[in-house]
Amino acid sequence: MPAPGAGLLRRAPLLTLLVMLGPVAAGLAGTLLPAFGIMPATGEAMPGLDQFRALAEWPGLARSAALSLGTGLGATALALAITVLICAGWHGTRAFRVLERGLSPLLSVPHAAAAFGLAFLIAPSGWIARALAPLAGWERPPDVLILQDPLGLSLIAGLVVKEVPFLLLMTLAALPLLRPGQSLATAQALGYGRVSGWLTVVLPRLYPQIRLPVYAVLAFSLSVVDVAMILGPNTPPPLAVQVLRWMSDPDIALRSRAAAAAVLQLGLALAALGLWRLGEIGVAWLGRRWIEAGSRGHGEGVLRAAGLTLGALSGAAVVLGLCALAVWSVAGFWGFPDMLPQALSGRTWMRHGMALSDPLADTAVIALAATAVALALTLACLEAEHRFGLHPSARALWLLYLPLIVPQIAFLPGLQTLAILGGLDGNRPAVIAAHVVFVLPYVFLSLADPWRAWDTRHGAVARALGAGPSGVFWRVRLPMLLRPVLTAAAVGCAVSVGQFLPTLLVGGGRVQTLTTEAVALASGGDRRVIGATALAQTAAAFLPFAVALAVPALAWRNRRGLRHG
Amino acid sequence: MRRLIAAATAALAATALPALADPDPADWDAVLDEARGQTVYWNAWGGSDVVNGFIDWVGAEAEERFGVTVEHVKLSDTAEAVTRVLSEKTAGKDEGGAIDLVWINGENFAAMKESDLLFGPYAEALPNWQYLDPQENAALTADFTVPTEGMESPWGMAQLVFYHDSARLPEPPRSMPALLDWLEENPGRFTFPQPPDFLGATFLKQALIELTPDMDALSRPVSEADYDRVTAPLWDYMDRLAPNLWRQGRAYPQNATRLIQLMADNEIDVGFEFNPNAAANAIANNQLPGTVRSHVHEGGTLGNASFVAIPFNANAMAGAMVVANLLLSPEAQARMSDPDVWGLGTVLALDKLPEEARAEFEAVERGPATLSPEELGPTLPEPHPSWMERLEEDWTARYGVAP
Numbered sequence: 001m002p003a004p005g006a007g008l009l010r011r012a013p014l015l016t017l018l019v020m021l022g023p024v025a026a027g028l029a030g031t032l033l034p035a036f037g038i039m040p041a042t043g044e045a046m047p048g049l050d051q052f053r054a055l056a057e058w059p060g061l062a063r064s065a066a067l068s069l070g071t072g073l074g075a076t077a078l079a080l081a082i083t084v085l086i087c088a089g090w091h092g093t094r095a096f097r098v099l100e101r102g103l104s105p106l107l108s109v110p111h112a113a114a115a116f117g118l119a120f121l122i123a124p125s126g127w128i129a130r131a132l133a134p135l136a137g138w139e140r141p142p143d144v145l146i147l148q149d150p151l152g153l154s155l156i157a158g159l160v161v162k163e164v165p166f167l168l169l170m171t172l173a174a175l176p177l178l179r180p181g182q183s184l185a186t187a188q189a190l191g192y193g194r195v196s197g198w199l200t201v202v203l204p205r206l207y208p209q210i211r212l213p214v215y216a217v218l219a220f221s222l223s224v225v226d227v228a229m230i231l232g233p234n235t236p237p238p239l240a241v242q243v244l245r246w247m248s249d250p251d252i253a254l255r256s257r258a259a260a261a262a263v264l265q266l267g268l269a270l271a272a273l274g275l276w277r278l279g280e281i282g283v284a285w286l287g288r289r290w291i292e293a294g295s296r297g298h299g300e301g302v303l304r305a306a307g308l309t310l311g312a313l314s315g316a317a318v319v320l321g322l323c324a325l326a327v328w329s330v331a332g333f334w335g336f337p338d339m340l341p342q343a344l345s346g347r348t349w350m351r352h353g354m355a356l357s358d359p360l361a362d363t364a365v366i367a368l369a370a371t372a373v374a375l376a377l378t379l380a381c382l383e384a385e386h387r388f389g390l391h392p393s394a395r396a397l398w399l400l401y402l403p404l405i406v407p408q409i410a411f412l413p414g415l416q417t418l419a420i421l422g423g424l425d426g427n428r429p430a431v432i433a434a435h436v437v438f439v440l441p442y443v444f445l446s447l448a449d450p451w452r453a454w455d456t457r458h459g460a461v462a463r464a465l466g467a468g469p470s471g472v473f474w475r476v477r478l479p480m481l482l483r484p485v486l487t488a489a490a491v492g493c494a495v496s497v498g499q500f501l502p503t504l505l506v507g508g509g510r511v512q513t514l515t516t517e518a519v520a521l522a523s524g525g526d527r528r529v530i531g532a533t534a535l536a537q538t539a540a541a542f543l544p545f546a547v548a549l550a551v552p553a554l555a556w557r558n559r560r561g562l563r564h565g
Numbered sequence: 566m567r568r569l570i571a572a573a574t575a576a577l578a579a580t581a582l583p584a585l586a587d588p589d590p591a592d593w594d595a596v597l598d599e600a601r602g603q604t605v606y607w608n609a610w611g612g613s614d615v616v617n618g619f620i621d622w623v624g625a626e627a628e629e630r631f632g633v634t635v636e637h638v639k640l641s642d643t644a645e646a647v648t649r650v651l652s653e654k655t656a657g658k659d660e661g662g663a664i665d666l667v668w669i670n671g672e673n674f675a676a677m678k679e680s681d682l683l684f685g686p687y688a689e690a691l692p693n694w695q696y697l698d699p700q701e702n703a704a705l706t707a708d709f710t711v712p713t714e715g716m717e718s719p720w721g722m723a724q725l726v727f728y729h730d731s732a733r734l735p736e737p738p739r740s741m742p743a744l745l746d747w748l749e750e751n752p753g754r755f756t757f758p759q760p761p762d763f764l765g766a767t768f769l770k771q772a773l774i775e776l777t778p779d780m781d782a783l784s785r786p787v788s789e790a791d792y793d794r795v796t797a798p799l800w801d802y803m804d805r806l807a808p809n810l811w812r813q814g815r816a817y818p819q820n821a822t823r824l825i826q827l828m829a830d831n832e833i834d835v836g837f838e839f840n841p842n843a844a845a846n847a848i849a850n851n852q853l854p855g856t857v858r859s860h861v862h863e864g865g866t867l868g869n870a871s872f873v874a875i876p877f878n879a880n881a882m883a884g885a886m887v888v889a890n891l892l893l894s895p896e897a898q899a900r901m902s903d904p905d906v907w908g909l910g911t912v913l914a915l916d917k918l919p920e921e922a923r924a925e926f927e928a929v930e931r932g933p934a935t936l937s938p939e940e941l942g943p944t945l946p947e948p949h950p951s952w953m954e955r956l957e958e959d960w961t962a963r964y965g966v967a968p
Contacts, residue, residue, distance in 0.1 A: 060966030125830035140831050143753040148816040234759055236966040248644035250672035251954060252680055333851045336831040351614055420656035426663045508663035509608060509638035520639030524612030525822030
């Protein structure tokens, strides 16, 4: 007899895709219409390519698009290279475990906060320059173009420092299943060095596992707005920033051009993915030649040192940047070339403490609800996969990544119109639904591998002892997998806490979260306020990770075998 | 097709009007009755401590005196509100909109007015309108020369004011040509926020006014003027200015606050803001050293008014009007113009106020960083908004996308 609700469980994967892709598809439609000249609000309905023609005539287009492509591809390649070098050179060592422990705090720092911190480190009037000023005899900061450089180098740096932790996390999730220790031992027995052995026997099997996260990083780097506004060039800016400028221009006619540019942005993302795929094929071909040549590798030490240095530098940049923001948040007047403020003051916190703590309850409710929905759907999908053998095809996995790959700017404005049309906007449930779109992929990706790696023989034993499939799920599998479930929930909460555009557009300004409040307060650009809001955001995103670490330790304090499970 | 839609919209509007029963500001008691218990979502830029503090105070007053709750929806850009109302109109949401009141002026107002996104006219029927003198102060009824026609209500006067650090630069340049001469001697020590940032565009307009041979052309739409002749001196000037700017003009700060930060970081020597009290506020906030002083250009600087407007589909129109009226009260205006609170200029005509209210304004004390009204000099009127759009576009084509 099928258990009650089995039909529902069987439909879980379909329901999940609907919840996630429905809004993306609807939002894209809402963007495509104005791009092709149909804009009901202004009574404009002249289908055609006029908007694309106007876009093509914009003098900055080529540079802007090239900049997006260049910084996106550059940041992704660099972040991936650093990640691979760190893993190849140091996986399994003590230095690596230290790095591993620092990961979740690094992941909790919002992108914009990391960018602000980095900006204050490397600016000509920043901390590094201030440290050098007495030696170099600078009374004024040198007039050199470090931030907002035309090639987007500082933008690339800002993206790399935040993407390395993410790629490392994804790599760490995938590595255990590959049993790299054994393969590496074999390779080393054959005379390969540590790094060349790893690149030869582990990387080729690892890369397919982290390919989709890499694509997500690429799409994100290409369409990022906040980091690009802080670190990127602005004459002209990368395309995504320009889309936002047009979208927020008082001249309403420019909204259609913004829509056309958003379509181009989507095209750019696809082109970049295509280029990356070609690159993959090229690297694989070269790699195969290299492996076949049987080279045992040279310069192992240099590669290992480079990996560690770059990894430590990118971690240090985030941590030092955060320190700088913390000092700014309590700074009195702080001019160049002082290393520290002339006086300290708690005024920024007193002024903004209230504004930041008021939306805390809403932030928590939305994050918990969105994560609960995402977690329930994910677990239902995974359980359906287990019970009915509904294995997701590669294509289904792609769909899962779609909300991360389609630039937000390309579908959120359309989604807003749709939500208003349906009378669904401006309240908490609508915001929660919008958050689920972005939370779900992360929760699924964090949980899927540990869930599948569970030894099903535990289930067989439980069945033999008389437990039904639900009993196995609730009383054996879920408790045993408590830690990865909580980690996935923490990732989900952190993603929800960080959402700005979805909250703003779907919430209509009536649903305020810590992030919308922080962005509005920080829009004034005062470093003190930016420091305080960035720290508050980091704390809010870090809290769930801390809970995820603490709860299993408490719950299993008398079950030692589960504590490391 | 376009005609058909327009006709359909008109027909719809005609049938919809009687049913809506919007509150009538002429019947103020009815407005007050309706407003009691309403929540007004006031969308206003949230990037300034002093402004947020003043809006909090207004909310507390509205609650206590009129039973109106004010929720300050902090925007990072006023265009977010314009987009919102536009999206609601797109979706046919003609009542119960998310925004009740919005802080607005210039291009944003022109755009909303042109697209019929506003409720009104209401401003001139507000009880406290009696304290204003639009004859004397044309900026109250002409927002960047666009007639307000009662679709928005003024609440503060702003003026372009430059600032410098007297410890580093005792005698600042006081005209556009003097600024250029000084900058050629001190390359890299001045910049402006990148247009289309509001303050950057204001700098372009100020330069145009100081340099153009034909001031009168600026008060009419740009399409009616000999644009090339009117703006030629501006572009000559900019061509000489740009290579001497901070970072050789290859990068620009994003907004006014970044400019203050550059001043504090000793990267530039002259900055400017659109509030006569900005330098004093920044000093009080620890953002600038106490040696910073304000100055203006000879011949005057641009000034304009800030307004509040009510979207056509606002949910709490009566409450929004009560707040707009409260903003025009002598108490609120005196508080707003107090340099310790905010320091924005009042929109009221002091000679129209009762005796004791006037005394409150006259008792205001200014710090050393703020100029007196006499030192501030004349306020120049804003050009027609079409000039701003065209200048932004041209500037971007010439300097904003250059390698």
